[in-house]
Amino acid sequence: MAEKxxxxxxxxxxxxxxxEAATKIFIEKGFAATxxxxxxxxxGINLALLNYYFRSKEKLFEVVMTESLELFLVGLEEILxxxxxxxxxxxAGIAIHYxxxxxxxxxxxxxxxxxxxxxxxxxxxxxxxxxxxxxxxFYKQLEATTQKKVEPMHFIMNMLGVLVFPFVASPVLRxxxxxxxxxxDQLMEERKHWIPIxxxxxxKTLQA
Amino acid sequence: MAEKxxxxxxxxxxxxxxxEAATKIFIEKGFAATxxxxxxxxxGINLALLNYYFRSKEKLFEVVMTESLELFLVGLEEILxxxxxxxxxxxAGIAIHYxxxxxxxxxxxxxxxxxxxxxxxxxxxxxxxxxxxxxxxFYKQLEATTQKKVEPMHFIMNMLGVLVFPFVASPVLRxxxxxxxxxxDQLMEERKHWIPIxxxxxxKTLQA
DNA sequence: CCCCCGTTTAATCAAATGATTAACGAAAAT
DNA sequence: ATTTTCGTTAATCATTTGATTAAACGGGGG
Numbered sequence: 001m002a003e004k005x006x007x008x009x010x011x012x013x014x015x016x017x018x019x020e021a022a023t024k025i026f027i028e029k030g031f032a033a034t035x036x037x038x039x040x041x042x043x044g045i046n047l048a049l050l051n052y053y054f055r056s057k058e059k060l061f062e063v064v065m066t067e068s069l070e071l072f073l074v075g076l077e078e079i080l081x082x083x084x085x086x087x088x089x090x091x092a093g094i095a096i097h098y099x100x101x102x103x104x105x106x107x108x109x110x111x112x113x114x115x116x117x118x119x120x121x122x123x124x125x126x127x128x129x130x131x132x133x134x135x136x137x138f139y140k141q142l143e144a145t146t147q148k149k150v151e152p153m154h155f156i157m158n159m160l161g162v163l164v165f166p167f168v169a170s171p172v173l174r175x176x177x178x179x180x181x182x183x184x185d186q187l188m189e190e191r192k193h194w195i196p197i198x199x200x201x202x203x204k205t206l207q208a
Numbered sequence: 209m210a211e212k213x214x215x216x217x218x219x220x221x222x223x224x225x226x227x228e229a230a231t232k233i234f235i236e237k238g239f240a241a242t243x244x245x246x247x248x249x250x251x252g253i254n255l256a257l258l259n260y261y262f263r264s265k266e267k268l269f270e271v272v273m274t275e276s277l278e279l280f281l282v283g284l285e286e287i288l289x290x291x292x293x294x295x296x297x298x299x300a301g302i303a304i305h306y307x308x309x310x311x312x313x314x315x316x317x318x319x320x321x322x323x324x325x326x327x328x329x330x331x332x333x334x335x336x337x338x339x340x341x342x343x344x345x346f347y348k349q350l351e352a353t354t355q356k357k358v359e360p361m362h363f364i365m366n367m368l369g370v371l372v373f374p375f376v377a378s379p380v381l382r383x384x385x386x387x388x389x390x391x392x393d394q395l396m397e398e399r400k401h402w403i404p405i406x407x408x409x410x411x412k413t414l415q416a
Numbered sequence: 417c418c419c420c421c422g423t424t425t426a427a428t429c430a431a432a433t434g435a436t437t438a439a440c441g442a443a444a445a446t
Numbered sequence: 447a448t449t450t451t452c453g454t455t456a457a458t459c460a461t462t463t464g465a466t467t468a469a470a471c472g473g474g475g476g
Contacts, residue, residue, distance in 0.1 A: 130382070165365065165369035194362065256454075
C-alpha cells in the first residue's frame with residue numbers, strides 16, 4: 001500500500017482533492033489563466049465533478065480566495081491586539097509570523113493583491129483590512145509613537161513593504177533560475193532579525 | 209473639427225491606437241483576462257486590424273511588456289551610475305523619480321510583477337534587473353556603507369519595499385472606493401521626503 | 417437479492433475567443 | 447484612366463472552455 005508509506009495516510013475526499021488542486025493552480029496562475037480542466041487533471045478527477053461539488057469555477061474560486069485571505073490574516077489579529085506587548089514586540093512577532101508563512105506560501109501575497117485589484121468586491125465580503133489595522137492596539141501604540149508628527153499609515157506601509165515586498169518581487173529580483181531559492185530563503189530568515197531593528201530606526205527619525 | 213479642441217491635436221495611426229488601447233487594457237487586467245475584442249473596441253478599430261498589425265495577441269503583448277519595462281527602468285540607470293552623487297542623493301533621486309512615475313502609472317508594478325512571474329522568460333529577453341543593480345555605482349556605494357556586515361540586497365529590498373509596495377497594495381489598503389485617491393497621492397508625495405530619511409536611519413543601524 | 421441514491425464518467429453543448437479570409441475601398445503608382 | 451498596393455471590413459473558422467446531461471457504477475438498507 002503506497003499510502004502507508006507516508007506518515008499520516010492521506011485519504012482526501014473528492015471535494016477536498018478538488019479544493020486543494022484549485023488552490024494550487026489558482027494561486028499559481030490566477031483566476032483568468034486557470035482552466036477548470038487543469039484543476040480536474042491536477043486533482044485526478046472527472047471535470048464534471050468540479051461543477052457537481054462547487055457549481056462553477058467562480059464559486060470554487062471564492063472558496064479558495066476566502067481561505068487564502070483567512071490563511072493570510074489568521075494569527076495577525078491576536079498579535080495586533082495583544083495587550084501584553086509593546087510596539088517593538090509586536091513588530092518582531094509579525095516579522096517572524098509572516099516570514100514563516102511566506103516561506104511556505106510565497107505566491108500568496110501576489111495572488112491576493114492581483115485578484116483583489118481585479119475584483120475589489122472580493123474583499124468586501126471578507127474583511128476590511130484597513131479597518132482591522134487602524135482599530136488595533138498595535139495602531140494605537142504606533143500613534144503614541146508617531147505623536148501626530150507623521151501619518152501612522154506610513155509605517156504600516158513601511159512594515160508591509162519590507163516584510164512582504166521581497167516575496168512579491170522575488171520572480172524579478174532573483175535570476176530566472178531556481179539556483180537562488182535557498183539563498184533567498186536565507187535572506188528572508190535574516191530579515192526576521194533585522195526588520196524590528198529597521199522599523200525602530202525609522203520610528204526614531206521622528207525624535208530629531 | 210473636434211480634434212482642434214485639444215491643445216496638441218492627436219492624429220494617431222491605427223497601429224498606435226491599437227498599441228495604446230492594448231497598453232491600457234493589458235496593464236489593467238493582465239494578459240490572460242484581456243480579450244482581443246476589448247482591445248479592438250477600446251481602440252475603435254476592427255478586430256482583424258489587430259492581427260493585421262501585430263500578428264497575434266501574444267506578439268502585441270510582447271510589445272506592450274517591452275515598453276512597460278522600458279518605462280519602468282528608463283531614468284533609473286543614470287541615477288544609479290551618477291558619479292557625482294553620494295548614496296543619500298541617489299536614494300532621494302530614486303524616490304522622487306519613482307513616486308512621480310507611479311502616481312502616473314500606479315498599476316505598472318503589479319502588472320510587471322504578475323506577468324514576469326507568469327512567464328519569467330519575458331524578462332530574459334529584456335533586462336536582468338538584478339545584474340543592473342548589483343553592477344551599479346549605487347550598489348558599490350551601498351556596499352561601502354554596509355561594510356560586509358549585512359547583505360546589501362537587504363537594503364535594495366527595503367528601498368523597493370517602502371517605495372513600490374504602497375502602490376502595489378493600494379487596492380487592498382485603501383477602502384474600496386475612490387474617496388481616498390487624493391489622500392493616497394498626498395501620502396505618496398510625503399514619502400518623497402521621508403524615504404531618504406528612513407533609508408539613512410536603516411543604514412545607520414549597522415554602526416551599533 | 418434488489419432497489420435506491422449519492423457519486424462518477426463519457427459525451428455533448430453553447431458560448432467565447434483568437435485568428436483568418438475574401439471582398440471592398442481608396443489612394444498612389446504606372 | 448487603369449492598375450496596383452495598402453488599409454479596412456464583415457463574415458466565418460477552428461479551437462478552447464465552462465457547464466450540462468444521461469447513463470453507468472457501487473455500496474448500504476430493506
